[in-house]
Amino acid sequence: MAPLPEDFAEFVAARSAALLRAAWLLTGDAGRAEDLLQTALAGVWPRWGRIVAGGSPEAYVRKALFSTYLSWRRRRWRFEVPAAVPEPAGGQDVGAELAERDAVRRALARLSRQQRAVVVLRYVEDLSVAETAQVLRCSEGTVKVQAGRALAALRMDPHLRADGDAEVHR
Amino acid sequence: MTDDIRGALIRAVPPLTAPPDRIAQVRRRAARTRGRRTALSLIAAAAATGLAIATPALLSAAGSGRADSRTAGDRPANQPFPTGAAPTSGPAGPDGTDGVGTGRCPAELDLMSQTPAVVAGQDQRLPALPLRAVTLCRYRHVAFDLSAGTASRRAGPVQAPPGEFGAPVDTYVDQRIWRPPSTAPGTPSPGASPPSGGCLMPSPWKDVSVDIVHTVDARGIARQYLLMRITCANPDAPQPARQLEAAVDRLLGPP
Secondary structure, X not given: OOOOOHHHHHHHHHHHHHHHHHHHHHHOOHHHHHHHHHHHHHHHHHHHHHHHHHOOHHHHHXXXXXXXXXXXXXXXXXXXXXXXXXXXXXXXXXXXXXHHHHHHHHHHHHOOHHHHHHHHHHHHOOOOHHXXXXXXXXXXXXXXXXXXXXXHHHHHOHHHHHHOOOHHHO | OHHHHHHHHHHHOOOOOOOOOHHHHHHHHHHHHHHHHHHHHHHHHHHHHXXXXXXXXXXXXXXXXXXXXXXXHXXXXXXXXXXXXXXXXXXXXXXXXXXXEOOEOOOEEOOOOOOHHHHHOOOOOOOOOXXXXXXXXXXXXXOOOOOOOOEEEEXXXXXXXXHHOHHHHHHHHHHHHOOOHHHXXXXXXXXXXXXXXXXXXXXXXXXXXXXXXXXXXXXXXXEEEEEEOOEEOOOOXXXXXXXXXXXXXXXXOOO
């Protein structure tokens, strides 16, 4: 097995947190998020030298992450059901925080896989419509349509509506 | 509005703990993936070998060993593959694989390592018409030696009308690949006067434009043709690719 390039390890150390956050928003589960991230990283590692030479390793890894997510959803996660047990967390109002987190997770789970990917790329990763289209290998028009539908679905989602304090209602 | 959504989404992410050694886990996962791929390759190679052995025997038994009049025997084994053009055969790669496919032109491409057939020029059949799909990609390669480095996509993928490419591809393959060496274009027979104008290969000091015409024929077999532009001072000089290049340029513009 070839040794890992040093800069690859540095990249993983520096960017894993952000990528793992995106993976969690896509999968809604910490274990699956870690699985998704590791699969994407394992896929790009053998080509790391060429990816770095291409000049934008983070964009490439992000693309690999989302492509892996979309293909996984088709293969294995067709019947995904969001977990009902929230993770423990600290803070002053733990109950409200957990409720909002759970509401957002359930709302995301109701979106289609592509809508969820568009939401994460556009509103969490802060990519432009063109960049999002490039990552998802679709047209800019598709991104706009999917983003519009996703936002409409989030606004209408009964979980968020019932909570009332989720930010997407503002 | 979008800031609100961003805030809500980010707040929804629970504290996520990284594994003690993520790199080690990635390493193990990559090793497992490589092992699976190796095993699948071995199985595929064994199946292909079995088919290669069984097919001629079956065809011979059925008395149909010469279904295609232009088979491997028409081209001497030692005939070099035409420079700058290489068809590939085999099914289009699945999504996620490197290389050109139907509706797919990777941003970066190693022109000479897509499939073994590109390098060896082992394709031995004309495409079965009508073509089902044609995809055009245009790349810029920094060196005349296409095996050095990678090429960058300049245009494509463009889905071309298959009907407009059937005849040009057929003509190109027929003239470039199947012509016996003694009458091959650009190889004058003894005693014949050479063409009055020379043909120029691309300059080795400039970027090279390479067009890839990826086709899926009527049998579902995918092939691709690499076109390096060759400028001929004599307009009458044999240029088998001229018709195919013109068809490409109608959609992609001149290189």
